[in-house]
Amino acid sequence: MKPVHAHIAVVGTGAMGRGIAQIAAQAGSTVLLHDQQAAAMAAAQQSICEQWDKLVDKGRLDAAAAAACKTRLKTAASLQDLATCDLVVEAIVERLDVKAALFAELEGIVGASTVLASNTSSLSITAIAARLKSPQRVAGYHFFNPVPVMKVVEVIAGLKTDPAICTALCDYARQMGHTPVTAQDTPGFIVNHAGRGYGTEALRIAGEGVADYATIDRILRDQAGFKLGPFELMDLTALDVSHPVMESIYHQYYEEPRYRPSVITAQRLAGGVLGRKTGEGFYRYDKNVAQVAPEAPVPQVSEMPPVWVSTRATRRAELYQLLKDLGAKIETGPSPSAHALTLVAPLGFDVTTVAVVERLDPARTVGIDLLIEDAATKRRVLATNPATRADMRDAAHALFARDGKAVSVIRDSGGFITQRVVANIVNIAADICQQRICSPADLETAVVLGLGYPMGPLAMGNRYGPTNVLEVLVNLQTVYGDPRYRPSPWLRRRGAIGLSLLHEED
Numbered sequence: 286m287k288p289v290h291a292h293i294a295v296v297g298t299g300a301m302g303r304g305i306a307q308i309a310a311q312a313g314s315t316v317l318l319h320d321q322q323a324a325a326m327a328a329a330q331q332s333i334c335e336q337w338d339k340l341v342d343k344g345r346l347d348a349a350a351a352a353a354c355k356t357r358l359k360t361a362a363s364l365q366d367l368a369t370c371d372l373v374v375e376a377i378v379e380r381l382d383v384k385a386a387l388f389a390e391l392e393g394i395v396g397a398s399t400v401l402a403s404n405t406s407s408l409s410i411t412a413i414a415a416r417l418k419s420p421q422r423v424a425g426y427h428f429f430n431p432v433p434v435m436k437v438v439e440v441i442a443g444l445k446t447d448p449a450i451c452t453a454l455c456d457y458a459r460q461m462g463h464t465p466v467t468a469q470d471t472p473g474f475i476v477n478h479a480g481r482g483y484g485t486e487a488l489r490i491a492g493e494g495v496a497d498y499a500t501i502d503r504i505l506r507d508q509a510g511f512k513l514g515p516f517e518l519m520d521l522t523a524l525d526v527s528h529p530v531m532e533s534i535y536h537q538y539y540e541e542p543r544y545r546p547s548v549i550t551a552q553r554l555a556g557g558v559l560g561r562k563t564g565e566g567f568y569r570y571d572k573n574v575a576q577v578a579p580e581a582p583v584p585q586v587s588e589m590p591p592v593w594v595s596t597r598a599t600r601r602a603e604l605y606q607l608l609k610d611l612g613a614k615i616e617t618g619p620s621p622s623a624h625a626l627t628l629v630a631p632l633g634f635d636v637t638t639v640a641v642v643e644r645l646d647p648a649r650t651v652g653i654d655l656l657i658e659d660a661a662t663k664r665r666v667l668a669t670n671p672a673t674r675a676d677m678r679d680a681a682h683a684l685f686a687r688d689g690k691a692v693s694v695i696r697d698s699g700g701f702i703t704q705r706v707v708a709n710i711v712n713i714a715a716d717i718c719q720q721r722i723c724s725p726a727d728l729e730t731a732v733v734l735g736l737g738y739p740m741g742p743l744a745m746g747n748r749y750g751p752t753n754v755l756e757v758l759v760n761l762q763t764v765y766g767d768p769r770y771r772p773s774p775w776l777r778r779r780g781a782i783g784l785s786l787l788h789e790e791d
Contacts, residue, residue: 288313289457290372294361298329301404302376304432307333308461310354317361317370326360333358368394374426376404381412389416400450402426407477407533410443410470420445426454427474429735437734438463439474464734466727472537475723476735477530479742481544482709485531487515488547490702496695498567499577501702504693507664508657508703510739516567520560528554542769543713583686584679593621595643598630600655607659611687626677630655632753633700633760637670647672651681654701656749664691666701699764700757707745708757714742715776725787743786751780
């Protein structure tokens with residue numbers, strides 16, 4: 286099949302430029318590599334050819350096909366050599382002035398029908414095109430690193446972009462083996478925008494001293510099913526990449542509280558503690574392996590107290606059955622006895638508030654997170670309040686670990702870790718839909734492929750219940766008095782009428 290764009294150029298030969306050039310040549314296009322540094326161009330060409338050799342060795346690419354790809358990959362000594370290209374993709378430094386200047390220069394070289402595409406991750410396509418005589422030819426074409434592996438690309442229309450250009454770029458993405466998603470020209474587009482609910486909320490949780498980095502990572506992996514915890518992920522991407530994105534989206538949205546960055550990452554960035562590539566981030570690395578302290582052992586409890594469950598507990602019937610399965614002695618009276626371990630299971634509220642409101646003895650009160658049904662998790666999460674006695678904390682820990690499932694005990698805060706992170710992910714996704722930045726279907730695709738979440742954010746909201754997510758957000762807003770937890774109108778409407786978050790509006 287003839288490629289949509291038969292003769293393209295890639296300007297910038299870093300990791301992103303190399304990846305884009307590789308898959309474009311594999312799709313049948315003739316590809317010109319250009320970089321201001323001749324040595325960088327030559328190194329990029331050699332590196333890409335070596336990648337094809339490795340694919341041949343692994344049986345993933347035919348030797349003849351690899352040879353053909355190599356003949357289609359060429360270098361261009363100057364921008365003037367790009368005059369005959371029908372598509373130019375820039376993958377240079379993430380600076381608006383530099384990208385805009387490059388496109389202004391290219392406009393005087395290439396043909397009138399040549400498409401100019403930017404691989405920017407967060408800069409405005411409209412602003413990049415603003416200086417051009419023909420801004421309608423400019424679009425965003427945002428790939429993810431490593432490009433051959435990350436099979437999604439965001440296609441972004443600027444304010445004046447010709448819709449036909451985006452349609453053709455989507456078709457070309459499919460020819461390159463990628464899944465295109467279309468987005469409006471807004472800060473962070475889809476993936477970097479939707480991703481604000483994960484790391485930023487985890488940083489707030491860590492900043493409050495609720496749990497250490499390793500515990501937060503364990504909980505979000507084992508309870509919510511994320512492949513990497515937020516601090517593992519930030520170490521992988523490196524703070525010199527992730528923190529500027531946090532700041533960029535925050536400022537581009539005029540200090541929207543939902544996207545507020547953290548002083549934790551700002552300080553670490555200033556100190557050069559960036560992650561894996563520097564050998565130290567939120568974890569220390571030895572031969573690229575994170576050094577993580579083992580979890581504390583399960584406490585030994587000689588005599589287990591009886592257990593009383595709050596009448597307002599989330600999933601109360603399920604909690605009762607779990608306690609029976611664990612062999613607990615359960616009290617069923619209207620209030621706990623003087624010796625009972627008291628269990629609460631709030632959504633959004635902290636254990637302290639629940640104990641006060643329900644007139645429970647805080648010294649014997651422990652919370653358990655049941656936003657997600659117990660059978661679907663690999664870890665149980667308990668929370669103490671400042672007055673919880675050590676014997677009651679240890680008894681709860683030992684009880685819920687009886688069947689061998691991992692247990693984490695965290696300090697009290699508004700909402701549990703998974704509740705706060707999941708609610709923020711769903712709420713930001715709902716706000717993306719409210720702004721009509723993209724379709725709900727493209728949002729789900731972009732997040733699963735671009736961020737590797739266990740499911741899309743809207744599917745996550747449906748899975749755990751829109752009304753539950755709303756309750757968490759409303760209660761968090763009450764506890765913190767912070768507008769970052771205000772529910773999106775899009776989410777509130779659907780929660781109020783029981784409509785699926787994946788329902789497409791007319």
